[in-house]
Amino acid sequence: MAKLAEIVEFLDQELRTNEVPDYPGAHNGLQLENGGEVDKVAVAVDASLTVIEDAISVGADLLVVHHGMFWRGVRMMTGGNYRRLKAAFDSGLAIYSSHIPLDVHPQWGNNAVVAKEIGLEVDTKFLPWKGIELGISGQWTKTWEELIATVEAKVGPIISSVRCGEQVGRLGVITGGAGSEVEAVKASGIDTFLTGEGPHWSFPLAEELGLSVIHAGHYATETFGVREIGQKLAEKFGLKYDFLDHPTGL
Amino acid sequence: MAKLAEIVEFLDQELRTNEVPDYPGAHNGLQLENGGEVDKVAVAVDASLTVIEDAISVGADLLVVHHGMFWRGVRMMTGGNYRRLKAAFDSGLAIYSSHIPLDVHPQWGNNAVVAKEIGLEVDTKFLPWKGIELGISGQWTKTWEELIATVEAKVGPIISSVRCGEQVGRLGVITGGAGSEVEAVKASGIDTFLTGEGPHWSFPLAEELGLSVIHAGHYATETFGVREIGQKLAEKFGLKYDFLDHPTGL
Amino acid sequence: MAKLAEIVEFLDQELRTNEVPDYPGAHNGLQLENGGEVDKVAVAVDASLTVIEDAISVGADLLVVHHGMFWRGVRMMTGGNYRRLKAAFDSGLAIYSSHIPLDVHPQWGNNAVVAKEIGLEVDTKFLPWKGIELGISGQWTKTWEELIATVEAKVGPIISSVRCGEQVGRLGVITGGAGSEVEAVKASGIDTFLTGEGPHWSFPLAEELGLSVIHAGHYATETFGVREIGQKLAEKFGLKYDFLDHPTGL
Amino acid sequence: MAKLAEIVEFLDQELRTNEVPDYPGAHNGLQLENGGEVDKVAVAVDASLTVIEDAISVGADLLVVHHGMFWRGVRMMTGGNYRRLKAAFDSGLAIYSSHIPLDVHPQWGNNAVVAKEIGLEVDTKFLPWKGIELGISGQWTKTWEELIATVEAKVGPIISSVRCGEQVGRLGVITGGAGSEVEAVKASGIDTFLTGEGPHWSFPLAEELGLSVIHAGHYATETFGVREIGQKLAEKFGLKYDFLDHPTGL
Amino acid sequence: MAKLAEIVEFLDQELRTNEVPDYPGAHNGLQLENGGEVDKVAVAVDASLTVIEDAISVGADLLVVHHGMFWRGVRMMTGGNYRRLKAAFDSGLAIYSSHIPLDVHPQWGNNAVVAKEIGLEVDTKFLPWKGIELGISGQWTKTWEELIATVEAKVGPIISSVRCGEQVGRLGVITGGAGSEVEAVKASGIDTFLTGEGPHWSFPLAEELGLSVIHAGHYATETFGVREIGQKLAEKFGLKYDFLDHPTGL
Amino acid sequence: MAKLAEIVEFLDQELRTNEVPDYPGAHNGLQLENGGEVDKVAVAVDASLTVIEDAISVGADLLVVHHGMFWRGVRMMTGGNYRRLKAAFDSGLAIYSSHIPLDVHPQWGNNAVVAKEIGLEVDTKFLPWKGIELGISGQWTKTWEELIATVEAKVGPIISSVRCGEQVGRLGVITGGAGSEVEAVKASGIDTFLTGEGPHWSFPLAEELGLSVIHAGHYATETFGVREIGQKLAEKFGLKYDFLDHPTGL
Incomplete structure (x- = not known):
């Protein structure tokens, strides 16, 4: 209690x-x-x-x-x-x-936990917005195919993706619905962008910009932060906690 | 029921x-x-x-x-x-x-009932706003002193007033907090304006414009419409009703 | 030529x-x-x-x-x-x-052709916007399962859907990315909404509103209008035409 | 001269x-x-x-x-x-x-002089706005009744007031028409707020927030600053000065 | 008097x-x-x-x-x-x-009098703005050279001009500073535009659009309307009047 | 190459x-x-x-x-x-x-080169805008007549000017279309303002403010910066360059 x-x-x-x-x-x-x-x-x-x-x-x-x-x-x-x-x-x-306080929390945040889950070593933040930065990035040292497989295994099924270029170099992560930010993401030096969802028009634009994009689901990419909170509250206050899973497929 | x-x-x-x-x-x-x-x-x-x-x-x-x-x-x-x-x-x-639907209702409205209570025969609407008119007016055929006494008797104590000119001619009524509209009210041909409340600056401005203004209380001028609704619901649906009086003195 | x-x-x-x-x-x-x-x-x-x-x-x-x-x-x-x-x-x-001129064209429009393809008899327009109406609707006389099957057969694979209620009654259609309009769509008397794409948050909201929603792809639902134009130009001007298919999966 | x-x-x-x-x-x-x-x-x-x-x-x-x-x-x-x-x-x-330069002047200001007149020892500013702070506050060490009596004696008749709680602790002062700021005032840690005027709706809101409010008149609370200026100009330039009193009752 | x-x-x-x-x-x-x-x-x-x-x-x-x-x-x-x-x-x-009431007055207006002075028979208004039309136009039946000479004789020295095409057909007139409206003027079917002044950028744009433009001075084109008013007041009220000429060269 | x-x-x-x-x-x-x-x-x-x-x-x-x-x-x-x-x-x-990067460049800029051409020793910047300053100024030690003659010789024909006062003291320079800034220019302590173009209304206002203004042409005052760039590219990269002169008379 x-x-x-x-x-x-x-x-x-x-x-x-x-x-x-x-x-x-x-x-x-x-x-x-x-x-x-x-x-x-x-x-x-x-x-x-x-x-x-x-x-x-x-x-x-x-x-x-x-x-x-x-x-x-x-x-x-x-x-x-x-x-x-x-x-x-x-x-x-x-x-x-x-919401955003949880997305960007350095340990509990949706961004941080997704990066950890897929094995990305984060070294940089990107996409400045009102004094904070919304995304995190690092070098991906394996192949595109391994990235896809790891996301599917750790986050959830790929909704859709667009691939530009053979190699994956700098991988940027913003959980949730950041797909419309492709122009700013590319301008940050990122070549592959993992996010939750985005509009149709962002894919032809990504192609033109030469940015690979993976949509792993708005819902799926944002289940991590609240589970961390549940764990932390359990530890700190000796409480029980349940994660309630209600995916939308989006 | x-x-x-x-x-x-x-x-x-x-x-x-x-x-x-x-x-x-x-x-x-x-x-x-x-x-x-x-x-x-x-x-x-x-x-x-x-x-x-x-x-x-x-x-x-x-x-x-x-x-x-x-x-x-x-x-x-x-x-x-x-x-x-x-x-x-x-x-x-x-x-x-x-709110405004009740202020301007032709029978139940705060404006209409206040006018009826003080014995003003309404013949005109004024102060157009988004396709409706917020105020009603008529000729006041008695003196300023009789107007003040009637408002005190029927509506409530005068909060403050400014008097310009000896006679009352066209009297405009807008219940509630319409005191800052003195310029538009004067431009409507009204010489005496009865409302609920208004800011300090509206009184020197009214003086300059030559408009008499009476503040009879935002609360006091707006008790009439809801009481009409109570009455109508009682009649129509056979319900009991109570008016709950919580004046603010404003 | x-x-x-x-x-x-x-x-x-x-x-x-x-x-x-x-x-x-x-x-x-x-x-x-x-x-x-x-x-x-x-x-x-x-x-x-x-x-x-x-x-x-x-x-x-x-x-x-x-x-x-x-x-x-x-x-x-x-x-x-x-x-x-x-x-x-x-x-x-x-x-x-x-863009919108093609969406809403009564014969060639993306809306109109999608409705015809799935066998919906349109009798009403809905969702007013700047003097036009963006959607069309009609009574769906078959089951939800038949609707899903027909959309898959005639338009393309369902991206995601949320189902509220057993029956389909009034079915509304807006091609492309209209998924965020669920509140206005529901207020138009529609119980089932076929569109191309929408954000994650629209699905919990649709559930709360009691509106069934089907996302059949922004791209897939908008291939119809341009093909009609190709056909009409071929007929009218004696030209050859090709439809160039570049789906995004969104 | x-x-x-x-x-x-x-x-x-x-x-x-x-x-x-x-x-x-x-x-x-x-x-x-x-x-x-x-x-x-x-x-x-x-x-x-x-x-x-x-x-x-x-x-x-x-x-x-x-x-x-x-x-x-x-x-x-x-x-x-x-x-x-x-x-x-x-x-x-x-x-x-x-206007505001006079309200907030640390010695001549309406705020400062009203506080001095009622015997409030000011230790804090509050309500940030465009880089300054509009109010001043201090601990009131006497009772509510003594506060009311002092304001009536030194500033002018109370227009209206709402009382929440038995004790007065931190007393905030903003002269003139700051009554609509009750939410920000309460959030500054103030429990009793002395100002000039405010709208009707601010009183039910103050009750909900648990903030006591006293309206001592927009006019009455703002006579102090200009009198200080008159005095200072008389001293500095050897001029005569008159205070011209034209209260509105608001 | x-x-x-x-x-x-x-x-x-x-x-x-x-x-x-x-x-x-x-x-x-x-x-x-x-x-x-x-x-x-x-x-x-x-x-x-x-x-x-x-x-x-x-x-x-x-x-x-x-x-x-x-x-x-x-x-x-x-x-x-x-x-x-x-x-x-x-x-x-x-x-x-x-200002604009005088520009667009059908008899006294700056537009109307300039057109009459240069012998242009007006048959159309153009450039809709807030429910009125700011310009007037007619067919110019003489040459470009005759137009230039007539403007110089009747209105004042040409400040600058850009000529596109050999013939003058439809001539539009807006007195004062309407030079930045070249795009809307051209879209009204006008090929030659007489106005008072305009910014530098409007001339390369006019060239691209194929619109000839004549700047006859903001001041010079707007002396006509006030002189008409002087004349009318003299007639109507039996008053003397003077036109006070203070050109700026612009 | x-x-x-x-x-x-x-x-x-x-x-x-x-x-x-x-x-x-x-x-x-x-x-x-x-x-x-x-x-x-x-x-x-x-x-x-x-x-x-x-x-x-x-x-x-x-x-x-x-x-x-x-x-x-x-x-x-x-x-x-x-x-x-x-x-x-x-x-x-x-x-x-x-555009503005070239206007304000300390050596190649239109402002800087115009000042150098007319022999003005610049010691101050003025007219702050989004973190930079748009103009430069210095003391003019010769007469108004010499200033006019120098501008005509080095920049181009004077379009129009307004003269207030006998002497020239502080001379401000902003190339291009800055004529509408007369109020801010005067408030910067400048008494004579050299710019390219400005609207008619700025001249009566300049007179009221007591600011002399010279319009030497938007085009003419902005030919200097691009010529400097041409020269610098020729030197740096061993390229040929041509200045293409297309004056508008404005």
């Missing part, structure tokens, strides 16, 4: 919630209070109705997510949104959200 | 909720669902924590307010905002909000 | 190039002139370097595309962009682009 | 007129020249027609105000605005305006 | 001062009142200090200008601006300004 | 192409590649069709201009724009553009 306030303070501090910039819709931090006590934590990528119902069914008091409840601004508390909030309020489920 | 869905449909239609323009923060309509049944209605100016607690203590299932819960955009569901929502979710209190 | 000017006049008129609204980057119409004569036409989805090289190798004088060369604003004529333009200038390849 | 140019140079330097940020409408500094000589100074809160007429009737050559003539941008020199300017031009009345 | 109010009412009505759109800095109408009587009118292009001093020296009570006093927004009433206003206030000189 | 890539690298470094700010339309650097070799350079002010045809007729492989091809954003490659690009692609003419 731990105090919600202590967990929130710990996460805010570790993730630098009030300092790391983010999109206006992110609203990082504690999005929903509960009665104040936490016995079990659930972690997940999205704060969807299904995930919240699952969190309740496994007995969680706190749900930590990567994508919080407020992305689309104020929404009437009716229909699906009402049911989602009603379930959380009724069961005393607190919700904590961490 | 009535269905929430039927009440919402009735109010949306009568108030033209989806057609009347409003400020981005207003979010008119059903802001919070409940289980679907309504036995008792509460009406109030603001959806504050105190009002919601009062609504619950009088046994209301539906609270109709002029100023809803979402004016300041997305807010974390923590602290006072958490307690407010927790109380409403727990007790099954639905919340319906109507 | 036909005059380029006559073909351009014909296309501008049929597609209402100067009247249909579009995104600022689209620049519909003749993007690149040539010497004035056209003997063979190539049609494709994208104006990428590879496509332009293919168009030249099949001997085309005119390339008609859905996504033109100028989406990302002014670009230096260097690197891949130089090679693309150099190839086109050297071989006398004119380029004509038609 | 003093030179206008010397007085202006002194005020610009002391008040840091060209460095302190302000709202676009403020236009701090010398707003209207005269023939160049100053024998008597008048100080007032507003540059209204009545104030200007008073300044002339007391024989002033220079009027120093907190709210200048240009807040609402360009205005035709007709009607009341013509009469105001005509009077000033005819009598050779120069006008100098100082 | 006439009443200022009657003159203003006449001009506002004839020029449609409150209906014709303009740039934000224009502020058409009576910019400065006087004591109410007008015996003599001066007209000029600009409301500069020199012009105002001239108007006073010829004994004018009203100055009508094309470019008023407020183009650059609020300006401190110091230095040259103080002297300008001081002179006008002291001598009782009212100032009335009319 | 030199490599295009080496020339571009040299120019980018010397001119600080990627660091100096500019207007969005400028697109400084290599705008159009060629096959990679450069034997002869042409330099000119504008990249117009006529200039490009001239560059080709003198056998140039690289054209360096002050005003590049992309000022007006994306333009269809049709008509005059097609002919311009077609000519350049066909003849292998690379195009390099440098």
Whole structure:
């Protein structure tokens, strides 16, 4: 049993919630209070109705997510949104959200853990944005085929890819939906870019730029950070935790 | 006992909720669902924590307010905002909000009822905004002193006033916080303007323009519309209703 | 042999190039002139370097595309962009682009042809945008399984899908990348939405809204309109035409 | 007798007129020249027609105000605005305006003098804005009742107030119309906020936040700074000065 | 002797001062009142200090200008601006300004009178802007050389010109500084464009577009409208009037 | 014979192409590649069709201009724009553009060379803009008449001028179209301003401010920088170069 306030303070501090910039819709931090006590934590990528119902069914008091409840601004508390909030309020489920602070955390971050999982030794950050850098990169010393195989084994099935050039040299990683950044990625000296998803138009553009791109899934690349948080909260506060897996195939 | 869905449909239609323009923060309509049944209605100016607690203590299932819960955009569901929502979710209190649609309703509107209460025969609308007109006006056939006395008797204590000229001719009414519109009001041919509140700078400007202005309170001038709604819901659906009075002195 | 000017006049008129609204980057119409004569036409989805090289190798004088060369604003004529333009200038390849005018054309449009291919009888337009409507819909009278099978057979492999509810009723179609419009689509009375691509976050949101969504590929859903144009130019001007297929898997 | 140019140079330097940020409408500094000589100074809160007429009737050559003539941008020199300017031009009345530079001046400022008048020992600034801080705060060591009584005695009648909590701890002061800043004020660690005016909606919000607020009048809280200037000019240049009192009740 | 109010009412009505759109800095109408009587009118292009001093020296009570006093927004009433206003206030000189309403007036307008002076029969308007059209055009039936000679004789010396093509066909006229509109002018079907001034870059662009352009001076092309107003006021109200000529060479 | 890539690298470094700010339309650097070799350079002010045809007729492989091809954003490659690009692609003419980086270069810059040509000893920069300063100034120790004569002799015919005051003291220089900056120029302590062009309204304003202004032609004042580049490339890479003179009279 731990105090919600202590967990929130710990996460805010570790993730630098009030300092790391983010999109206006992110609203990082504690999005929903509960009665104040936490016995079990659930972690997940999205704060969807299904995930919240699952969190309740496994007995969680706190749900930590990567994508919080407020992305689309104020929404009437009716229909699906009402049911989602009603379930959380009724069961005393607190919700904590961490988006870019979690992506870029040097140890727990989605970027960092994906790089570690595929065996990439990171030496550089890239893609500056509002005072931070959104991506990390390193030299890939094996072949393209080995890269594909490792991603499939450690992250998930490749959604689509475009290959330019025989060798892989500098490999850049940004988890989630960074596929439209191909121009800035290429300008950073990267020749192969691993990300989650991107729009159709980014592939002809990547070809023109001579940048190889791999889409390994927005969802799949962002499951790592919340699992790290679950582990850390378990260790630090002696709590149980569950990862709730709800892939979208995207 | 009535269905929430039927009440919402009735109010949306009568108030033209989806057609009347409003400020981005207003979010008119059903802001919070409940289980679907309504036995008792509460009406109030603001959806504050105190009002919601009062609504619950009088046994209301539906609270109709002029100023809803979402004016300041997305807010974390923590602290006072958490307690407010927790109380409403727990007790099954639905919340319906109507701002400008209620101000300008030709019979139930705050403007219309204030004019009727003080005995002003309305013949003109003024102050065009996004396709509607925010104010109503008529000829005042009595003296300034009688106007002041009537407002005090029927609406509430005068907060402050500035008087330009001996006579009152055309009297314009906009309830709530329209005091900064003195330039446009004067340009509409009005010589005396009754509103709820306004900033300090509007009084020297009114003097320069030669416009008399009376501030009768933002809160006080906006209690009329929600009471009309309470009355209409009582008649139409056979429900009980309470007006919950929480003045701010502003 | 036909005059380029006559073909351009014909296309501008049929597609209402100067009247249909579009995104600022689209620049519909003749993007690149040539010497004035056209003997063979190539049609494709994208104006990428590879496509332009293919168009030249099949001997085309005119390339008609859905996504033109100028989406990302002014670009230096260097690197891949130089090679693309150099190839086109050297071989006398004119380029004509038609984006939303082609999506929404009532007979040739990507929307209209996809609907015809899957056997959907269209009776309504939806999703208003700048004075036009971007989507078309009709009643689907068969099962979800038959819908999936038909799309796979006639359009291409399903990228991903989310299913809400057992039955399919009103089926809406917008080709290309309209997946982020789920909220507006649902509000149009549609229960099943066929589009090309969409972001990860649209799937949890669709679930909350109760909208089934099928992503059949941005590229795959937009191959139909340009093929119709090729056919029409062949008939009207007695020209040969080739469809150049360069899928991205997205 | 003093030179206008010397007085202006002194005020610009002391008040840091060209460095302190302000709202676009403020236009701090010398707003209207005269023939160049100053024998008597008048100080007032507003540059209204009545104030200007008073300044002339007391024989002033220079009027120093907190709210200048240009807040609402360009205005035709007709009607009341013509009469105001005509009077000033005819009598050779120069006008100098100082808004935020005067609010935040560490000795002469409205904030500083109000704090001194009510016996608050200031130790902190708060509410950052464009590189400065708009408010000052300190610990209030007496009761709420003593605070109310002191404000009434030293500043003016309380317009309205909302009380949250029994004790007063950290008291923040921003003169004028800062009432809508309750959220940022609370987030600065302040529990009791003394300001001039604020909108109706700020009171329910303050209640939710748990912030006590006192409105002592926009006009009343801003009479202090200009009186300090009058005193300083009298001392420095051997001039007579009058404070012209024209309260609005707001 | 006439009443200022009657003159203003006449001009506002004839020029449609409150209906014709303009740039934000224009502020058409009576910019400065006087004591109410007008015996003599001066007209000029600009409301500069020199012009105002001239108007006073010829004994004018009203100055009508094309470019008023407020183009650059609020300006401190110091230095040259103080002297300008001081002179006008002291001598009782009212100032009335009319910019685009005067350019486009069908009989008095700068466009219309320039066209009449050079013998162009106008049959069409062009260049739509905020609901009006800024230019007028007609067929020029003589040579380029005759056009140049007529402009020099009737309007003033050519500042610069660029000639594309041997013949003049459709001649468009916009007085003042419309030279940067060459792209829109050419797209209106005009081959020769007479205007007052334009930037350097507009000449290479005009060459590329195949549009001949003549700059006859911003000042010179805009002296016609105010002279028409002078004439009309003289006729209508039995007043004397002077045209005050202050060319800039631009 | 030199490599295009080496020339571009040299120019980018010397001119600080990627660091100096500019207007969005400028697109400084290599705008159009060629096959990679450069034997002869042409330099000119504008990249117009006529200039490009001239560059080709003198056998140039690289054209360096002050005003590049992309000022007006994306333009269809049709008509005059097609002919311009077609000519350049066909003849292998690379195009390099440098706008503000060339204006402000301390030795090669248009400002610096104009100042040197007229014998002005520069000691100060003025007019801050995005972190750089756009103008340079020094004390003029001779008369106004000598200044006019020197400008006419060294730069070109005076287009127009306005003179305020007998003496010339501090002379500021900004080549090109900086005439509308008179207010900021005067506030920098400059009494005489030499620039290329400016709008009509800037002359009455300069008079009011007491600033003398000389317009020596946008084109004429900007021929100096590209000629310096031609010279430097000739020296550094052993290339021939031609200056292509195409004045607009503006």
